[in-house]
Amino acid sequence: MDPIVVVDNLRKWFPIKKLFFTKGWVRAVDGVSFIIREGETFGLVGESGCGKSTLGRLIVRLLEPTSGTVYFEGKDVFRLRGRELKEFRRKVQIVFQDPYSSLNPRMMVFDIVAEAIKATQQEIPEDMEDYVASILEKVGLSREHLYRYPHEFSGGQRQRIAIARVLAVRPKFIVLDEPTSSLDVSVQAQILNMLKDLQKEHNFTYLFISHDLAVVKYMSHRIAVMYLGKIVEIAPSDEIFEAPLHPYTQVLLSSIPIPDPKIARSRMKLRPKGEPPSPINPPPGCRFHPRCPQACSLCAREEPPLIEIERDHYVACWLYARK
């Protein structure tokens, strides 16, 4: 499988302004590199505030990076202009977390989807009404929903409309930014299965962002774990769950609740010390070292590189990188 997206040492620092001076920087994304292969679902997990949504927005170019870049199909995303940028917009789309804010409350469903078609497609279908209705049917809505406003729908239905808008564009790569985390569990499952089916049907590539480990495991082929603006581990989905290497990944996995109390009690409890530090002044060396149960003196001084330990399994930790 060929890489479709290459993220190369991407940084996004937000300035903290006070009056006219920049007082400091929030290092939301701080030197991230990875590739996403065509047709796969690449999961991105991390605690809230670790920069995963910022990363998603950078990849679809809703934000400009501080440094580093993203390549889509071999082209530098942030250098695209004019026709090439239009082409990129047609091929790359995003589904947002909050379906209550992602639909214009003054537009009817038909107009929302039709606008996406008119903005991105070269051939405009003759019978727009029929075409939009057929897209709605794909996401489990029906023709009778065409001329309704977003406020007439539930959260799950709204997310379906948002997905319909993305389908109308016929993209190749879709960033799913916590698409189900604002929905209740039964609806979550429906939407996730629908996304999987759509992927099979259209051969989509997904970047699936979530803080929910179970959901990420269900959806993804490979998973990247993010901590304070950095990626600490990338591995195939099963490997992350069966043999996590990075102490942070281990801690994260041990926080998944287990339904059986016997197993839960017997499992070694790993807890990180304290709260995650602020991304404004991240700790030197390894970002995780103040909370890491296995930290050594090197971890506080130098940042560990992300290296391939096994085939397709990358980790950024001094425990595995002998120096």
Add this chain to the structure above:
Amino acid sequence: MRLLHILHNWRKRNRARLREYKLMFTALTRSPTAIAGLVLSMSFIILGIVGPYIAPYNPIEIDFEKMHELRLQPPSWEHPFGTDEFGRDLFSRVLCGARISLMVAIVVLSIAIPLGIVLGLIAGYFGGVVDEVIMRVTDVFLSFPGLILAIAFSAAFGASIWSAMAAIALVWWPPYVRVVRGQVLQIKESLFVEAAKALGLNPLKIMFRHILPNALTPVIVLATLDFGSVILVAAALSFIGLGAQPPTPEWGRLVADGRAYFPEKWWYVFFPGLAIFLTALGWNLLGDALRDVLDPRYRRRLEFKERRGR
């Protein structure tokens, strides 16, 4: 048959929209003050349109032969509002004055509102230097009291109803820039604007299709309130002699002319003053009511209540 088909399709497409309008109307007619505002402001508009045609006497011409016996007559069946110092029927003059006030309000607001909307959209959407420049100029205009600035402009242009309109329009746009910009700053952070950007829509489409329709509610409310205010300011300018000139039957002008005969000939000041008062009051009540009516949350509550009532 074909026409029926088109009508059917139109109804199907606009069902949701029509229901919103119906709810707005229900919301509007629920409160007595809203109805009062609606009645007052609508009758003002109607009188503004038909006033000169239904006026019983010529509002401007003076009948020199009868001038002395008709002069400053108190209200009677023949002259319900009395007569002025030249024996003209005040009822006719006040009726024709409605059209002048209506025209002033429409002209001023149709210059000030589009200007304010466009500047506010640009300032809020693009931000940075553009925003700074637009907002500082706006602040300069805002830092003078509107009426004083209008007096200055009006005096500079020469006293006439047209220069009064130009002067008021010139000082009326800054609040709209403020209101629109504030709305834009908030709305442009919405995810649906992000989604529109991800579709590659150009800034004009994003501003006018996605941001403006969602920013319009406070503009409509402000415009309704301003309809009364503009009429007041225009009357004030005429009152101090900078607006309409005699023999134009402008309301502020009428009050100014009647002042010399007050309080013995009270009707001369009272009826034009009453017209100004009721008009300003009507638009204020309507504006206040629209604030509720245009709030979608209020409409949802109403819809819920209606369903339960059935």
